[in-house]
Amino acid sequence: MEDQLGRIRVVLVGTSHPGNIGSVARAMKAMGLSDLVLVDPQRFPAAEATALAAGADDLLARARVLTRLEDAVADCVWVVGTSARRRGHSVPVFDPEPAARELIARASGGSVALVFGRESSGLTNAELDRCTALVQIPTDPGFSSLNLAAAVQVLAYACRTAALVGDSGSAPGGGVERHATQAEMEALFEHYQRVLVQIEFLDPEKPRHLMRRLRHLYQRAGLTANEVRILRGILTHTERGGGRPRTGS
Secondary structure (H helix, E strand, O other), X not given: OHHHHHOEEEXXXXXXXXXXXXXXXXXXXXXXXXXXXXXXXXXXXXHHHHHHXXXXXXXXXXXXXXXXXXXXXXXXXXXXXXXXXXXXXXXXXXXXXXXXXXXXXXXOOOOEEEEEOEOOOEOOHHHHOOOOEEXXXXXXXXXXXXXXHHHHHHHHHHHHHHHHHOOOXXXXXXXXXXXXXXXXXXXXXXXXXXXXXXXXXXXXXXXXXXXXXXHHHHHHHOOEHHHHHHHHHHHHHHHOOOOOOXXXX
């Protein structure tokens, strides 16, 4: 259980109030989570963060501060973004409990991430595009405002409960290939875009939503690292102008 919880990374994007960072650290430590990454926080380190951590200072001391979300999740095999609304995205949307079960399951095969956005505006569409799934906390429609640390506490508790129950869901077992990391997926998407422009299937001046739709399609598929290599091999062959078609036996 501790190994799986230790692989769940909490990523805070653009946090404006340092006290919220401290409160998040406290919520994480109480549930056995320890991997905290801050993307472009407005103020950190700060005395307010330390004061509200209330004993979780070690998490703050180990927290990594990065400038880009893609760097924060590059080595993750599954990334769940928190959002109060879908905003037209076609990736899977979970309630907290099933999201937690899936996080625990996939944590058996590598690091996973829970991504939280800004206090006032949440995650941008571009940031949500970096997520393989979304989670929504079913708050009262009449008052859906939820403090950042409270949202982290809800999902951290759901993860700990899933780990305690031992619901490993679709956890990869022996001999099963590992899922592709976000860095491998991003490299695939960049390769796709380059080739689609080359074969004039994609107009870079008028891209519409083609790349976003392809991104969501492959994110839903849950590709393994080997499947990504196969797709990139096909793209490389296409870049080189193809070759004589091979007849199957």
